[in-house]
Amino acid sequence: MLCIAGTEFRSRLFLGTGKFSSSTVMAKAIEASDCQMITVALRRVDLENPDDDIMKALSQREYTFLPNTSGARNADEAIRLAHIARAASGSSWLKLEVTPDPRTLLPDPVETLFATEKLVKDGFIVLPYMNADPILALKLQDAGAAAVMPLGSPIGTNQGVLTDFQVAIIIEQARVPVVVDAGIGAPSHAAYAMEMGADAVLVNTAISVAGDPVAMAAAFAKAVEAGRTAYIAGMGQKSKHASASSPESGQLSSDLGFLA
Amino acid sequence: MNIILNGNNKSLQKPSSILDLLKSLELMPETVVVELNTTIIQPNSYDATQFAEGDRVEIIRFVGGG
Numbered sequence: 115m116l117c118i119a120g121t122e123f124r125s126r127l128f129l130g131t132g133k134f135s136s137s138t139v140m141a142k143a144i145e146a147s148d149c150q151m152i153t154v155a156l157r158r159v160d161l162e163n164p165d166d167d168i169m170k171a172l173s174q175r176e177y178t179f180l181p182n183t184s185g186a187r188n189a190d191e192a193i194r195l196a197h198i199a200r201a202a203s204g205s206s207w208l209k210l211e212v213t214p215d216p217r218t219l220l221p222d223p224v225e226t227l228f229a230t231e232k233l234v235k236d237g238f239i240v241l242p243y244m245n246a247d248p249i250l251a252l253k254l255q256d257a258g259a260a261a262v263m264p265l266g267s268p269i270g271t272n273q274g275v276l277t278d279f280q281v282a283i284i285i286e287q288a289r290v291p292v293v294v295d296a297g298i299g300a301p302s303h304a305a306y307a308m309e310m311g312a313d314a315v316l317v318n319t320a321i322s323v324a325g326d327p328v329a330m331a332a333a334f335a336k337a338v339e340a341g342r343t344a345y346i347a348g349m350g351q352k353s354k355h356a357s358a359s360s361p362e363s364g365q366l367s368s369d370l371g372f373l374a
Numbered sequence: 375m376n377i378i379l380n381g382n383n384k385s386l387q388k389p390s391s392i393l394d395l396l397k398s399l400e401l402m403p404e405t406v407v408v409e410l411n412t413t414i415i416q417p418n419s420y421d422a423t424q425f426a427e428g429d430r431v432e433i434i435r436f437v438g439g440g
Contacts, residue, residue: 130440140438155439156407158380158432164400168438184439194412198434201407201414269440296440318440 116313118291119207119239119260121178125149126308127338128180128293129331130318137171139327144172147331153180153209153316156195156202180241182209188222189229196233208233209263210242219269223250227257234258243295246277251284251292262288263316265296266307270319272299275307285311301330301337308341309349377429392420395431406435 116123128151134140144152152172160166172179181199186192192212200206210233212225226242227250233240239260244250246264254262264281267273274297275281285292291313298304299320307315317334324330375386379395386395392415396403408415409432415423425431 131438132440134438153440154436156434157437159399159401159406159435161380161399161433167402167405168436169405179436181436182439197414198407198409201416202434202436316440322438 116291118241123150123178123314125151125335125338126314126342127304127335128153128295128314128316129321130316131168131172131322132318133322134327135322137168140168140322141171143321143327143331144177146328146335147321148335150177151180151314152177153182153318155182155184156198157185178207179203179205180207180209182243183211184213186212187214188212189225189232192225192229193232193236196229196236196238200238206238208238208240210240213269221245221265223247226250227253230254230257230259241293246280246284248280248283248287252287255288255290259290261291261293261313263293263295266294266303267297269296271297272320273297274299274303275310278306278310281307281312282310301333304334305337305341305344308338309344311345314338375425375427377425377427377431379431380433386425390425392423392425392431395425396420396433399433401433406433408433 116126125148127147127149129144129147129149130153131140181203183192183195186195192210196208199208210229212222213219214222221243226244230240230242241261241263242254242259243263251262264284266275266277293314293316294307294312295316298315298317304315321327321330377384392408403417403420411430
């Protein structure tokens, strides 16, 4: 079973809650995904719609909430959001996200490392969103990150695991769980990450913007499970050359050579 | 008295506490986090914390996000 910071998770699919058409659809998709870890963001309350509260649709007893620091452009802003998140959730789980460039939403490695060091000292369970950089992953785990979350491709792009070469190295070296986050656009992408040995994947856009988000959530659950089972089963090596699946001895060709 | 609430100017007609403000905005205190001049205020202090001229107040809550 997946274990992060002493908490066990049966499901290796983490779900983001952004961009759903309604709270009802979101809640049904979460249920269909069978996930146990859910990310949420923090924003100023819309004072024109004080009733608009996502937490009404979610039970904090059933899920582990992983608040993110999205919107933070540097370590200071992320740390401020982290403390607000802890005050709001009453727990120390945190997806650390520092994205200075709104165009690419790529994470700032220097600020992310600095904020991880600070937040771990402040008692947070820090899961940093990071570029798929194996050296950075080692530094983050040395700084006390509870897991590392390398991106497959930029947030919301649905491009899949374009960083597979680096993610494989991160998985090989990691002493903490590796959660492939961002860019996973199809169940096959999620299965691919899991087959590589990722400990979990975090999916949001691919499910929330699907034609039928509830059915897509169920499809992702199956893909994650299939990928994990394949990883445990042990995949065959890739080869440049053909290798017959059927036995090469006792072939009819020798006896029926006259047909040639 | 004027405060800056979620980035916008807001005038308060009479001396107000955080709890008064949340009530006037029809917000359930347990659903939000309140920052006063970048310091998080604990819910058990909402009643006792009065605003001063120019205070910067942020009222924040969870929303959907990845």
